[in-house]
Amino acid sequence: MVDFSDDELKKKLTPEQYHVLREKGTEAPYSGKLLHNHEDGTYFCEVCGTPLFKSNNKYDSDVPGLAGWPSFDDVIKENVVLSDDDSLGMHRVEVTCKVCGSHLGHLFDDPSSPTGQHYCINSVSLNFKKEKS
Ligand SMILES: [Zn+2]
Numbered sequence: 001m002v003d004f005s006d007d008e009l010k011k012k013l014t015p016e017q018y019h020v021l022r023e024k025g026t027e028a029p030y031s032g033k034l035l036h037n038h039e040d041g042t043y044f045c046e047v048c049g050t051p052l053f054k055s056n057n058k059y060d061s062d063v064p065g066l067a068g069w070p071s072f073d074d075v076i077k078e079n080v081v082l083s084d085d086d087s088l089g090m091h092r093v094e095v096t097c098k099v100c101g102s103h104l105g106h107l108f109d110d111p112s113s114p115t116g117q118h119y120c121i122n123s124v125s126l127n128f129k130k131e132k133s
Contacts, residue, residue, distance in 0.1 A: 001099060002048055002100045003100075004047060004048070006022070009021075009022060009047065013046070017046060017125070020103060020122045020124050020125055021046060021047055021102040021104075021124070022102065023103075024087075024094070024103040025122075026122060027069070027122045027123060027124050028068075029068025030068045031068075031123075032069060032122065032123025033123050034070045034128055035068070035070055035123060037055075037070070037128060038055075039128070039130050039131075040056075040130065040131040041055050041128055041129050041130040041131045042054055042055070042129055042131070043055070043058075043070075043072075043121075043126040043127070043128050044126065044127045044128075045097040045100060045104075045125070045126070045127070046102070046124065046125055047097065047100045047102045048099045049127070050079050050097055050098070050099045051076055051079060052075060052076055052079055052097065052121075052126065053072045053074075053076065053119070053121070053126070054074075054076070055131075057074040057075070058070065058071065058072050059071055059073055059112075059113060059114060061110055061113065062112040063108075063110050063111075063112060063118065066110065066118055066120050069121060069122060070123055071113070071119065071120060072118075072119040072121060073113045073114045073115040073117055073119070074117065080095055080096065080097060080098055080104070081095075081096045082095060083096065085106065092107075094106055094107075095107055095119060095121065102125065103125070104121050104122065104125045104126075105119060105120045105125065107119055107120070108120055
């Protein structure tokens with residue numbers, strides 16, 4: 001795992017990004033710049049640049065309460081860690097970057113997802129790069 005110092009990250013990230021990625025925060029629903037992004041490309045970890053999601057796995061969820069963040073039905077599995085999160089008095093599965101340990105979002109079940117899985121990910125955790133055509 002790559003360890004970034006807090007000082008380094010506070011310089012590199014906005015306060016909102018720092019809060020989400022390093023303090024397991026959540027961006028406000030429907031606020032994220034990537035929520036309605038439908039371009040072809042790859043979503044990378046904002047901190048370390050590891051590829052995490054492909055645009056062909058992004059979809060629009062129907063589930064109220066989950067639809068306010070970018071939704072993916074699959075992930076580049078070798079690059080993330082899934083772990084139990086029992087904070088806020090509920091059980092969720094937390095999604096973190098395997099390389100730098102940054103918080104990305106949570107994994108839920110979702111009947112409107114093509115795979116039944118819903119990776120609910122903060123826009124500020126992701127750096128989107130468009131595919132060159
Ligand atoms: Zn990372």
